[in-house]
Amino acid sequence: MALTSEEIRKIIAPLLLSGAKMLDKHCPKCGSPLFEKNGRIFCPVCEYREQQRKKEMRGIEEILMERIKILINNLPEDPGEMKEHLEIIERLIRILEHYKKLEGLE
Ligand SMILES: [Zn+2]
Incomplete structure (x- = not known):
C-alpha cells in the first residue's frame, strides 16, 4: 500500500524532527524511505501500520x-x-x- 499524505505528516515529519536519519533506501513493502536511529534501520510506516493493526x-x-x-x-x-x-x-x-x-x- 502506498503512503498517504497523512502518514507522511504524522510519521515521517516527526521522525525527521526527532533526529532520525533518512536513508537513501526505500521500503520494498510500502515505498517509504527507510530511517536510521540509534543504529537501527527501519521503515516507520510499516511499523506504524503494524501498531495500528494490533490496536x-x-x-x-x-x-x-x-x-x-x-x-x-x-x-x-x-x-x-x-x-x-x-x-x-x-x-x-x-x-x-x-x-x-x-x-x-x-
Ligand atoms: Zn514500509
Missing part, C-alpha cells in the same frame, strides 16, 4: 471478551436455552482465538 485487533478482542463475559454471567436456567447459550459462547471464543493468532503474526 484494532485488541479493540475487537476486548469487545468479544465483554460479550463472552456477559453471556457467561447470564446463563439461562432452561437446559435447551442453556445449550444454545453455551454454543454461542464457544463460537465467540473460537473467533477470539482466531484474532489472537492474527495479532501474533508479523
